[in-house]
Amino acid sequence: MRKLKNFPYQHVLVLGLAKSGTAAAEALLKNGKTVRINDKKATKNDPEVIRLEEMGAEVVIGSHPIDVLDGIDILVKNPGISYENIIVDGAVQRGIPVITEIEIAAQLTDANIIGITGSNGKTTTTTLTAEMLTQSKQPVKVAGNIGIVATEVAQTINETDNLVLELSSFQLMGIQNFKPNIAVLLNIFEAHLDYHKTLENYKQAKFNIFKNQTSDDYLVYNANDESIIEAVKASYAIKIPFSVKEKVADGAWMDENSLYFQNEKIIDRLDIALLGEHNYENILASIAAAKLSGATNEGIQNVLSIFTGVKHRLQFVGKHKERMFYNDSKATNILATQKALSAFEKPVILLAGGLDRGNEFSELLPYLNRVKAMVLFGETAEKIKMLGEEAGISSICLTDNVQTAVQEAYNISEEKDIILLSPACASWDQYRTFEERGDMFIQAVHTLV
Known part of the structure; x- marks a missing residue:
């Protein structure tokens, strides 16, 4: 068992299970810490809940009662949980330190x-x-x-x-x-x-x-x-x-x-x-x-000499009837899509759209010179359509999701075209993760081929 090197806290609240919360809780329990866990979505029958309770953790599920902070020395929160969360905000108000799981990792x-x-x-x-x-x-x-x-x-x-x-x-x-x-x-x-x-x-x-x-x-x-x-x-x-x-x-x-x-x-x-x-x-x-x-x-x-990219990051998926398909689902912001578009010299059919975070996408405009057509989906589809019209792109199609976008893009494509998924948006309006969105694109391409 690895010992924590510099962790002078005994009573720990872990907020949010998932993978990181579960791992942090297990490590803390193994080091003799008193661990309370709070997760709104977990159930008593979840295997990780059962295992952590057997290890000695107190698990509070179904809500975020503020009294889970009582007697707590430090809060370990899931990175995705906002500081506006009632428990995180409560910890800050009480002067309880708030850390993420990488702090635990470094101590081990x-x-x-x-x-x-x-x-x-x-x-x-x-x-x-x-x-x-x-x-x-x-x-x-x-x-x-x-x-x-x-x-x-x-x-x-x-x-x-x-x-x-x-x-x-x-x-x-x-x-x-x-x-x-x-x-x-x-x-x-x-x-x-x-x-x-x-x-x-x-x-x-x-x-x-x-x-x-x-x-x-x-x-x-x-x-x-x-x-x-x-x-x-x-x-x-x-x-x-x-x-x-x-x-x-x-x-x-x-x-x-x-x-x-x-x-x-x-x-x-x-x-x-x-x-x-x-x-x-x-x-x-x-x-x-x-x-x-x-x-x-x-x-x-x-x-x-051989590395061509990681999955979901300008990943070459395949070639079909002289069309090249690229998966850039990890492009969850405008800058990433700018860089993806800059990588190609051949005509691009851009598949884009997703969670609306309030962006207007105007920063994409100078990068649309090689985009011959757009296939758009998700909450931002209308916004990006307006940008495409401003750029003079005559072929713009709105569709339901990434899967249908692949077929639509292929229908309007020609030989030598690049069919590029680079959404410029997070995936959470339709997909749990950008990985899931990218996998759906890959599956649709393989089905098409």
Whole structure:
């Protein structure tokens, strides 16, 4: 059993079960903590509820009674639960610390932690970094926002291993002492304002990734992002910049021919398989994090020569009668769709739409020059239709969902067209996750083929 290193709290409330809450509760119980769990949607017959009660937890289900905070020293909340939640707000009012599960994970391991965050590119960078280390015969495990609970992994990983964590702003907002040995800060763009309320709050949550770092740690950061450049001035870590625009001798950079790390050539651009100019930032950040963790040039080259992307992120799904299908369901904001559209030179039929967060989508307008047609669905379909009309796109179809959108797109397509799912919206109006939405797209494409 792994012991918590620095956790001076005895009475813990875990708010929200799901995977992260369950893992955190189990780890706390194993460490002798008194654990109370509150989940509105859980039932007494749920296997995790039964198991946690057998382990000694008190489980309160069906509602959020404020008295669950009585006698509590600290609150561990599911990252997706808003700070406006009655229990979270109540904890703040009582002066009870509020953390997320990654704080627990970090207390359970002495492994080399590589923490990766940013508005876009987190999953690609996390995956690339881990693969580069694997190909370099460095032991590595991946967890965090990528879908694998960090606390579960932290209880099994060796101290000589590398733990690569994809970290969301939701997770980073709830930390006390958490710090990665290597922090990677990719970019900052306006996102998740329905949760954070202001851009400044969102930025500060992201910047938490380096707030506890010391002079023994590394901070890999985007030297082309002005808000990041200003923010990292406050960091005590060793700063490792990356840039797609200029040479940074102490970091990772590129010219028209090659990519480099600290003046050492790593790979020729022509040998990189990953699609999209925007991915060079992700690649440079990955190279820096991997090299700092012991990756070899050969290992990095092996990955970059064959890696074509992660599932749901500009994922090539298939080709049918000279039409190419791409799944970019992870494009849950406008910036991600901008980058997806920039990746193609051939005519694009864009499948888009989803949860309405109040965006007007005008930032997409300059990127619609290659879009020959739109197939739209979800709450934002009418809004994006108006934008398409403004861009002069004559073929715009509204449909029920992603599945029907595939058939509609194929019906209006021609040979050499790109049929691209890049919604620019979250999925929650119709699908539980962007993964579910992407899987529906893939299934529809395979049915069509």
